[in-house]
Amino acid sequence: MDQNSLHRAGNKALRIVHGIGLFLAMLVICLPGIWIVLSSLRPTVEIMAKPPVWIPQQLSLDAYVAMFSGVGKGGIPVLDYFRNSLIISVTSTLIAIAIGMAGGYAFARYRFHAKSAMFLGLMLTRTVPGIALSLPLFFVFARLGIIDTHFGLILVYVALNVPFTIWLIDGFFRQVPKDLAEAAQIDGCTRWQAFWQVEFPLAGPGIASAGIFAFLTSWNEFALASQLTRSINSKTLPVGLLDYTAEFTIDWRGMCALAVVMVIPALTLTFIVQKHLVGGLTSGAVKG
Amino acid sequence: MATVSLKNLTKSYGPVAVVHGIDLEVADREFIALVGPSGCGKSTTLRMIAGLEAISDGVIEIGGRMVNDLPPRSRNISMVFQSYALYPHMTVRENLGFSLKIAGAAKEEMDRRVAEASGILGLDQLLDRRPSQLSGGQRQRVAMGRAIVRDPDVFLFDEPLSNLDAKLRTQMRTEIKKLHAKVKSTVIYVTHDQVEAMTLADRIVIMRDGFIEQVGTPDEVFRRPQTRFVAGFIGSPPMNLHEAVVDDGQLLFASGEKLPLPSQFKANVETGDKVVFGLRPDDIYPTGHGISSGEDVDVHQVELPVTVTEPLGNETLVFAEFNGSDWVSRMLNPKPLKAGDRVKMSLDLSQAHLFSAETGKTLRG
Amino acid sequence: MKGWRPSPPLLLLLPAVIVLAAVVMVPLLLSLYSSFTPFRLTRPETFWVFIGARNYVTILTSRDFWIAFARTVVLLTVALNLEMLIGLGLALLVEKASRGQRVLRTIMMFPMMFSPILVGFQFKFMFNDNIGLVNNALQALGLTDRAIPWLIDGNLAFIAILTAEIWSSTSVFAILILAGLLAMPREPVEAARVDGCTPWQTFRYVTWPFIMPFAFIAMTIRSLDVARAYDIVKIMTDGGPAGRTELVWTLVARTAYGDARMGMANAMAYFSILLSILFTVYFYRKLAAARTQIAAEW
Numbered sequence: 001m002d003q004n005s006l007h008r009a010g011n012k013a014l015r016i017v018h019g020i021g022l023f024l025a026m027l028v029i030c031l032p033g034i035w036i037v038l039s040s041l042r043p044t045v046e047i048m049a050k051p052p053v054w055i056p057q058q059l060s061l062d063a064y065v066a067m068f069s070g071v072g073k074g075g076i077p078v079l080d081y082f083r084n085s086l087i088i089s090v091t092s093t094l095i096a097i098a099i100g101m102a103g104g105y106a107f108a109r110y111r112f113h114a115k116s117a118m119f120l121g122l123m124l125t126r127t128v129p130g131i132a133l134s135l136p137l138f139f140v141f142a143r144l145g146i147i148d149t150h151f152g153l154i155l156v157y158v159a160l161n162v163p164f165t166i167w168l169i170d171g172f173f174r175q176v177p178k179d180l181a182e183a184a185q186i187d188g189c190t191r192w193q194a195f196w197q198v199e200f201p202l203a204g205p206g207i208a209s210a211g212i213f214a215f216l217t218s219w220n221e222f223a224l225a226s227q228l229t230r231s232i233n234s235k236t237l238p239v240g241l242l243d244y245t246a247e248f249t250i251d252w253r254g255m256c257a258l259a260v261v262m263v264i265p266a267l268t269l270t271f272i273v274q275k276h277l278v279g280g281l282t283s284g285a286v287k288g
Numbered sequence: 289m290a291t292v293s294l295k296n297l298t299k300s301y302g303p304v305a306v307v308h309g310i311d312l313e314v315a316d317r318e319f320i321a322l323v324g325p326s327g328c329g330k331s332t333t334l335r336m337i338a339g340l341e342a343i344s345d346g347v348i349e350i351g352g353r354m355v356n357d358l359p360p361r362s363r364n365i366s367m368v369f370q371s372y373a374l375y376p377h378m379t380v381r382e383n384l385g386f387s388l389k390i391a392g393a394a395k396e397e398m399d400r401r402v403a404e405a406s407g408i409l410g411l412d413q414l415l416d417r418r419p420s421q422l423s424g425g426q427r428q429r430v431a432m433g434r435a436i437v438r439d440p441d442v443f444l445f446d447e448p449l450s451n452l453d454a455k456l457r458t459q460m461r462t463e464i465k466k467l468h469a470k471v472k473s474t475v476i477y478v479t480h481d482q483v484e485a486m487t488l489a490d491r492i493v494i495m496r497d498g499f500i501e502q503v504g505t506p507d508e509v510f511r512r513p514q515t516r517f518v519a520g521f522i523g524s525p526p527m528n529l530h531e532a533v534v535d536d537g538q539l540l541f542a543s544g545e546k547l548p549l550p551s552q553f554k555a556n557v558e559t560g561d562k563v564v565f566g567l568r569p570d571d572i573y574p575t576g577h578g579i580s581s582g583e584d585v586d587v588h589q590v591e592l593p594v595t596v597t598e599p600l601g602n603e604t605l606v607f608a609e610f611n612g613s614d615w616v617s618r619m620l621n622p623k624p625l626k627a628g629d630r631v632k633m634s635l636d637l638s639q640a641h642l643f644s645a646e647t648g649k650t651l652r653g
Numbered sequence: 654m655k656g657w658r659p660s661p662p663l664l665l666l667l668p669a670v671i672v673l674a675a676v677v678m679v680p681l682l683l684s685l686y687s688s689f690t691p692f693r694l695t696r697p698e699t700f701w702v703f704i705g706a707r708n709y710v711t712i713l714t715s716r717d718f719w720i721a722f723a724r725t726v727v728l729l730t731v732a733l734n735l736e737m738l739i740g741l742g743l744a745l746l747v748e749k750a751s752r753g754q755r756v757l758r759t760i761m762m763f764p765m766m767f768s769p770i771l772v773g774f775q776f777k778f779m780f781n782d783n784i785g786l787v788n789n790a791l792q793a794l795g796l797t798d799r800a801i802p803w804l805i806d807g808n809l810a811f812i813a814i815l816t817a818e819i820w821s822s823t824s825v826f827a828i829l830i831l832a833g834l835l836a837m838p839r840e841p842v843e844a845a846r847v848d849g850c851t852p853w854q855t856f857r858y859v860t861w862p863f864i865m866p867f868a869f870i871a872m873t874i875r876s877l878d879v880a881r882a883y884d885i886v887k888i889m890t891d892g893g894p895a896g897r898t899e900l901v902w903t904l905v906a907r908t909a910y911g912d913a914r915m916g917m918a919n920a921m922a923y924f925s926i927l928l929s930i931l932f933t934v935y936f937y938r939k940l941a942a943a944r945t946q947i948a949a950e951w
Contacts, residue, residue, distance in 0.1 A: 022746045026760055032775045032820065033763065035786055039778070052789040099668045106665035120937060122669065123873075125677045127929040129880030131902045132922035135909050136680035136687070139694075159676035162669050164877065179373035182340050187387035187438065188361040197390070201377050220768030222884045223902075227910065238770045238884075252778060259771050266766040274762055278832045 033263070040064070040256035047252055063257035078258065080232040081240035088150055088236060089218040092157035096165050097211045099158070104169025105195070109178070119166075126163040130223030138227050148230040156224055161214040168213065172206030173199065175279070209276035212269045219266060237262045290351030290441035290474055291316050292337065298345035299332050299498075306332050308498040309346060319468055319475045321489035323482055324521070329498040331446060334478045338367050338444050351441055361390075366435035367444040370451065372427045374419035380406075380430050381415040387438045405433040408470065409463075425456045432464070436471060445477040449484065461487060482522050486510070494518050514650050516643040519566050525605060527566045528615045531645055534561040541611040548588055550637040556651045557642070563651065566641035572617035574606065574625070575634045586638040594629045608633060681926075684919040692916035699916070708920035721892075721899040722924060728811070728900065729879055729932065732818045736875070737868060739819065740826025747827070748834045758831065765824045769881045773888030776817035780804055780889075807897030810890050814898060817885050826871040833867030834860070869940035876932040880925065901925040 039047055041059040067078050106112075107119060137156065138147070146152035176199050184194035200207075222238040229235045237258070244255040292314040299307040307329040314320050322330040335341040337348060339360035348355050355363050366387075374383050382389075384405055388398045406412050409429045419427055428448065435443055448464075449457045465488055468475055479485055485492045486506040494501045494509060494517075502514040513519035519527050532539040532547075534557045539547045547565070549557070557563060575589060592608035592615075604622040607614040608631065617633060625631065642651040688708055692700045712718050747757045764772070779786040780803040791797050803813045837860065845855045883902035886892065892903035902925055909918035 018746065018749055022750060022757070025743055025746060026757065028820070029760055029763055029824075031786075032772075032779060033767075035779065036775055048784055050783070052784070052793070054793070099672060102665040103669040106662035110660075110662035110665075112660060112662045116941075118666070120934070122673065123877060123937070124930055124933060125673045126877045127879075127926075127933045128677060128681065129883065129902055129905075129922070129925050129929055131880065131883050131906050132684075132925050133677065133680065135905070135915060135919055135922055136684035137676070139687075139915070140680055140683065155672075155676055159672050162672055164874075166669060177371060177373065179369045179371050180375060182338075182360075183367070183369060183373035183434075184375075184386070184390075185340070185360040186338060186365065186367045187434070188390040190359070190361065193390065197386075198375055198377075216766060220770070222768065222770040222887075223880070238768050241770060241774060250777075252784070255774060256778070259774060262771060263767060266768075267763070270762050270766045271759060274759060278828055 036256045036259050039253060040260050042253065044251075044253045063253045064261075067254060067257050067261075076240060076243040076254075076258075077232050078237075078240065078261065081235055081237045082261070084150065084229075084232075084234055085219060085236040088153050088157065088234070089215050091150075092154045092161065092218050093211050093215040095154070095158045096161035096214045097169075097207065099162050100165030100169050100210065100214075101207060103162070103166040104171075105173055105199075107166065107170040108173035109181075122163045122166060126160070130160075130221070134224050134227040137224070141228060147228055148234050150234055152228055153225060153234055153236070156228065157218040157221065160221070160224075161217055164217075165210050165214050168210040169203070169207055171279070172203040172210070172276075175206070176202045206276045206279065209273040212273045216266055216269060219262075291349075292442055292474060292476065293349040293352075294333075294337075294346065295349075296346035297333065297336060297343060297348060299329070299336060299341065300344045305344075306498050307336070310495075310498075310500050312493060312500065312503065314474060314476065317472050317474055319477065319488060319490045320493060321477045321479060321485035321491075322493045322495060323479055323485040324495035324501075326480060327497075328495040330478045330480075330495050333495070334367075334444055334446055334476060337442070337476060338365055339363050364438075364441045365444055366438040366440040366442075367446065368431045368435050368448045370447040372419075372431040372448075372451075374427055374430055374434075376419050379416050379418055380411060380422070383419070383430055384411075384415075384433050384437050386434070401437050401439075405436045408436065408467070409433045424452050425460065428452060428456075428460055429463075432467065436467075441474065443471075443473055443475045445475065445479075447479055448477075449479070450481070457484075464488060483524065486522070492522075494521060512650075512652070513566075513641065516564050516566070516648040519641055519643065523568060525569050525616045525618075527568050527641070528572070529564055529566045530611055530613070530615075532563055532565045534559055534563060539563070539565055543611045545611050547590075547635070548637065550640040550642065551586055552638070553640075553642045553651055562645035564643040564645050564648075566643065567615075567635060567637075568639065569605065569616040569618040571636040571639040572608075572615060573634055574617070574619055574623070575632045577619045577621045577623060586636065588635045588637050589632055590635065591630050591632050594625050594627055594631055596627060597625050606631070684922065687916050688920035688923060690916045692914075692919075694913045694915055704916075708917050711917065712920055712924070717896065717899070718901075718904065718921065721896075721901050721904045722928075724811075724898070725900045725902070725925075725928065728815065728818070728882065729928075732815055732822070732882075733872065733875065735815075736819055736823045736826050737872070740823045740871065741830055741868070743823065743827040744830040744834055747831055758828070761824050761827050761831075763824065764821050765828075767821060769821060769884035770888055772817050772821040773885040776813060776820070776885070777804065777889045780813045780816075804890055805894055807894075810894075810898045814882075814886055814889055817889065818882055821885070822875060822881075825875050826868065829867045829871040829874075830864055833864035837863050866940060866943040869936055869943050872936040873933065873940050876929070876936050879929055879932055901928065 038056060040063050041061070042056050043058060043060065043062070046053045046057060067076065103122070107115070141147045141152050146155075180198050180202070181191075181194045184198045185191065189197060220238060221236075225236050225239050226242070229239055241255060241258055241262070244251045244258065292312075294310055294312040296309040296311060297307060298305060298309045310333065322333060324330050332341060336343050337350075339355065339358060343356060350363055350365070375386065378386065381402060384402045385398045388401060402415075406415060409432060411426075411429055411433055414422060414426060414430070419430065422430065431448070445464075449460055452460060461484060468488075477485075477488060489506065491503060491505055492509050493503050496517055502509055502518045504512070509518055509522050513522065516529065520529055530541060532541045534540075534549060535546075536559050537549050537554070539549055541547075590610070592610055594606055594608050595614055596607040598605040598607075599622060602620075604619045604625070606617045606619050606625060608617060609615075619625075643649060644651055687700065689705060690700055690702050691704055691708075743761065747754060747761060750757055767775070782788055782800045782802050782805065785803070787803065788800050791801065801809065803809050841859050841863075842855055845859045850858070880902055882900070883906070886898060886900055886903055887906070890898045892899040892907065901921065905918050905921045905925060908914050908921060
């Protein structure tokens with residue numbers, strides 16, 4: 001073989017290896033999710049079967065029916081948990097976005113004393129492990145009587161989401177050229193009008209995706225919720241998942257069904273955020 | 289329409305001053321160009337006039353009214369940005385009408401004025417497009433249209449042509465000039481390109497390091513540069529500038545070569561003065577191949593070796609060595625020359641400039 | 654001419670500062686104080702007893718604590734490094750794909766959207782020694798004939814947790830590094846190839862320096878939330894069996910809520926906070942350095 005055909009064969013082999021690698025990687029990413037969906041649709045007997053049953057023999061929605069049929073009929077108060085999760089996540093997200101927009105705008109558009117130290121300081125509040133924060137919060141909230149309330153958890157999630165929201169929104173505002181706001185001011189806008197007429201519409205999609213990201217954080221949070229909630233008054237879905245575990249046994253099928261219910265809103269939102277999210281994260285990085 | 293007046297205008301960031309108390313009077317309907325190298329403070333000055341930058345000291349008056357602390361919207365100005373700053377989420381029509389919308393103008397009034405501006409600039413076909421669907425030249429036009437619609441007292445231009453390619457730039461330059469003839473308002477135009485400044489402006493303000501070096505008509509700054517900097521900055525190819533010492537009615541260069549001291553400076557220098565001698569390329573030419581200024585009173589002939597020639601078709605730039613470096617000369621009736629040829633050059637010393645080496649100021653009386 | 658006005662950025666940042674002070678800083682000061690008391694939830698009067706650094710002394714001389722602490726550091730170091738490597742690999746695979754990049758990118762983001770608590774359950778299910786997918790698959794393929802006690806043996810449980818952790822967090826790295834690869838100008842790579850660099854040299858000297866800041870953003874974002882691993886461990890093993898997968902965070906939770914020894918737990922919590930802060934500051938600095946470097950070169 002001459003050198004050219006040698007290289008051609010090498011390239012072909014490389015392409016095949018690449019294809020296989022890509023397929024395996026995607027399989028590993030998807031497999032756990034697929035397995036959960038599958039298990040939620042199979043009878044418990046089949047899940048427990050030894051030797052394992054690979055090809056599902058019968059599929060049914062029994063687990064979902066049982067789950068939504070309420071307490072006492074073998075279900076858990078999923079609807080209550082779902083409602084709590086929704087109220088808490090949406091409210092805390094809206095507040096966090098409002099606060100984050102103000103803060104992000106300050107970082108993107110103004111120079112001020114100790115700016116980078118301030119930024120790092122804000123970020124560091126986010127690094128405090130949930131479990132470490134839950135100790136004093138548990139104590140304070142118990143004193144204030146806001147344990148097991150929507151308000152308490154909303155407050156915590158706002159604080160949890162503000163730093164990262166500021167980071168993202170800072171990035172999105174940086175992508176809007178400063179000239180535009182100045183042009184608007186020359187065209188007769190006050191700074192406030194310039195913001196709402198020009199900068200906000202342009203950063204809008206980014207802000208929305210920052211919002212979705214904040215929503216997901218609240219939606220998925222466990223460490224704090226597990227300590228600050230107690231009953232159907234405020235328990236969220238991640239905490240509710242624990243209802244399926246008894247001391248030594250786990251209702252795998254029911255748990256898988258609840259997991260699917262939890263993940264579907266999150267996955268739907270993924271499709272919406274993906275494009276803008278990365279843009280916001282990286283724009284701050286390279287341009288500084 | 290209005291005059292603009294700057295008095296002791298100063299901008300400093302902390303202890304660092306970038307504009308050092310400049311004074312400038314702009315007449316009504318005048319086209320003024322602020323020109324200078326980057327970092328000379330011209331853009332900062334413009335942004336202070338616009339109200340986008342707070343002023344540290346001094347006074348800005350527009351139409352006789354002090355506007356020092358007024359926000360941009362209350363100054364009745366409009367500005368064309370280097371980046372055009374078109375609103376990407378609005379159509380061309382909305383971009384043009386934005387300032388009227390903010391001012392709460394009636395729909396008919398808005399349509400009328402947008403139509404008027406788009407007519408002047410030939411934007412009629414583009415009104416429903418977004419900025420992203422426009423070419424560079426079209427964006428430039430929309431930016432100017434947005435400025436016209438506002439019907440301001442003063443137009444501010446911040447290097448509006450520097451994002452265009454060379455051909456388009458020349459074309460837009462002509463359009464801006466026509467536009468000024470049509471709308472007849474006061475214009476302050478910032479650029480780093482001296483050709484733009486020369487072709488467009490009624491008067492040119494040459495700035496350097498936050499100071500004004502010279503204010504004058506294009507003709508004045510070209511023929512009578514007040515400083516060595518202006519002499520080198522205005523004109524293309526630039527003026528030949530070389531240091532020399534006055535020595536008994538002659539100029540002694542570092543290489544030991546000499547030229548006669550131009551007669552118009554004789555009264556202002558004496559032996560031992562360190563000076564900078566300047567001569568435009570137009571005033572050096574191979575004998576018989578340049579502009580003959582008729583009865584030359586003060587032409588000096590010298591034979592020099594040619595190092596490089598740059599034929600441009602209608603003229604040829606000839607680089608010839610004198611005092612150890614290349615002097616540019618302009619040959620208007622080109623004849624073939626090649627490197628190494630020794631050519632007899634005419635130096636029209638009546639057009640020469642002389643600056644003090646120490647202060648950089650002109651030594652013209 | 655005008656009176657004193659607070660600067661706009663200060664006003665804009667005020668709400669954020671107030672919320673964070675109220676929900677994070679003040680409670681943390683409170684917990685700092687209580688870490689110097691023998692406070693127990695069951696006996697409120699102990700909140701006012703000051704015992705100096707005794708809790709800290711107890712912790713610093715506790716073998717269990719140091720083991721848990723060391724295990725946490727090892728877990729984080731191994732996990733972050735592997736996530737970075739795998740994420741890089743994944744990003745390169747996807748970037749080379751000629752078709753379907755959008756779909757691939759969306760799939761890649763999947764695990765990010767799973768609550769850590771779900772990830773814990775999912776992997777607890779899959780690593781179950783009796784009915785789990787992993788053992789079933791291994792047995793069906795004939796690689797082993799007995800049930801491997803994934804979550805019961807200390808070392809194996811560590812591997813299982815590591816797997817879950819990597820599965821859930823690699824996508825952050827993959828997505829950001831991919832963004833870096835896509836944003837990279839083509840010319841330097843082409844120049845390197847023309848100059849005779851091998852693919853490896855091209856990657857090492859051209860591609861990698863460019864995408865490094867992106868990798869550090871991922872690291873910084875990731876380190877903001879390293880304690881998410883608590884959720885996963887809590888579900889998969891809860892630090893057990895017999896403390897063989899105990900991490901700082903599970904130890905804090907057990908001490909506080911299991912034994913009700915708040916003062917002690919708060920003292921431990923400060924070590925975990927310190928750990929998180931160290932990780933974040935370290936990567937944030939790297940990020941700043943990489944950023945200036947790239948700004949200078951590109």
